[in-house]
Amino acid sequence: MADDAPSSSTFAGNSVDSSINQDELIMKQQREIEQEISETIPLVGDLESLQTLEKEYNEDPVYMLKVKDLSAKYKYIRRTRPDGNCFFRAFSYAYLEHLVTDKQEYEKFYEIAKNSKEILVALGFPQFTVEDFYETFMEVVQRVGEHAGGTLDELGAIRQELHDKFNKQGYSDYIVVYLRLITSGQLQTEHDFYQNFIEGSRTVTEFCRQEVEPMYKESDHIHIIALSNALKVGVRVRYMDRGEGSQVMAHDFPEGAKPLVHLLYRPGHYDILYA
Numbered sequence: 001m002a003d004d005a006p007s008s009s010t011f012a013g014n015s016v017d018s019s020i021n022q023d024e025l026i027m028k029q030q031r032e033i034e035q036e037i038s039e040t041i042p043l044v045g046d047l048e049s050l051q052t053l054e055k056e057y058n059e060d061p062v063y064m065l066k067v068k069d070l071s072a073k074y075k076y077i078r079r080t081r082p083d084g085n086c087f088f089r090a091f092s093y094a095y096l097e098h099l100v101t102d103k104q105e106y107e108k109f110y111e112i113a114k115n116s117k118e119i120l121v122a123l124g125f126p127q128f129t130v131e132d133f134y135e136t137f138m139e140v141v142q143r144v145g146e147h148a149g150g151t152l153d154e155l156g157a158i159r160q161e162l163h164d165k166f167n168k169q170g171y172s173d174y175i176v177v178y179l180r181l182i183t184s185g186q187l188q189t190e191h192d193f194y195q196n197f198i199e200g201s202r203t204v205t206e207f208c209r210q211e212v213e214p215m216y217k218e219s220d221h222i223h224i225i226a227l228s229n230a231l232k233v234g235v236r237v238r239y240m241d242r243g244e245g246s247q248v249m250a251h252d253f254p255e256g257a258k259p260l261v262h263l264l265y266r267p268g269h270y271d272i273l274y275a
Contacts, residue, residue: 044093044166045079047274053077065246070238070264073248076274077264084216087223087263087270088176088183093166094261094272095233096144100158103149105260112231113141120185130181136174140165177215183223184208186230197222218268221253228253235261238273 050071057063078093080086099106117134121127140162147158165171187194191204198207211217228235234257238248252259262273 041079041081042167043081043089043169043172044163047076047078050074050077062242063240066240066248069246070240070248070273073238074262074273074275078272078274080269080271082269084218085173085176087219088179088227089166089172090263090270090272091227091235091261092175092179093162094263095231096140096162097159098260099144100148100155100162102260106145106148109231109233110141110145113138116182116185116230119189120181123185123188125181125185133174133178133181136171137178140171140175173215179227180213180215182230183227184212186226187212187222190226190229194222194226197225219270224253228257233257233261234259235263237263237265237270239265241267 050067053067053070054064057067078090080090080093095109099109117130120130143161144158147154150158166175187204187208194204198204202210207222212223224235224237227233235253236259237251237253239251240248243249248264262275264271264273
């Protein structure tokens with residue numbers, strides 16, 4: 001064989017190198033897309049008229065019918081970043097915002113929130129891990145409580161402070177992490193019930209480790225059921241998809257509860273709705 005003739009191993013190597021380079025390019029592109037999303041979309045946006053959805057879907061007759069139905073029930077939408085944490089971020093923002101004007105509901109929630117760390121530690125979550133997230137979560141909850149039911153100026157100030165905190169990655173992500181832990185704790189506490197919602201052979205604990213506790217994992221019915229039960233908060237989710245009919249169907253969690261939080265679900269994403 002001539003010295004400069006390529007061997008079969010060289011071809012194999014080039015093939016592997018080419019495959020690796022392609023994978024790296026795809027991953028790099030994905031990271032760039034995620035970075036672009038991060039830089040252009042706030043974690044929690046400003047209040048917008050629901051008419052912005054009409055502009056978004058003005059060339060889609062199926063969705064336009066559903067937007068018109070939604071517009072008959074709600075006036076405003078607040079968008080959240082589509083990063084897999086949108087349910088937890090939308091829920092916590094909307095609920096804390098509601099508590100600003102509902103002192104009685106706040107007192108009920110405060111007791112649940114205050115006792116949540118002990119429940120998680122008793123379930124086996126490491127105290128030093130839980131503590132950091134708990135303290136940040138309770139700091140925001142207590143700030144809301146200091147102004148709940150206050151004057152118009154106080155309410156305006158705490159709403160702005162809440163909005164600012166939710167758009168600071170540190171605060172915002174810590175709140176999301178803590179709600180993920182509460183959700184996991186609820187699922188494991190009532191594991192016999194929730195096991196019925198998990199497909200395949202995974203245990204509830206395995207499901208929690210893989211689908212609930214990690215950041216950026218999207219949420220499904222089971223997450224909403226567990227969190228709404230854990231915090232005793234009514235949530236109404238409006239589902240806007242390509243299903244039959246012109247109406248945006250609603251689902252209340254837990255069933256029969258008065259909804260204090262209203263969310264819009266479009267495939268893979270949650271935003272906040274306001275009547």
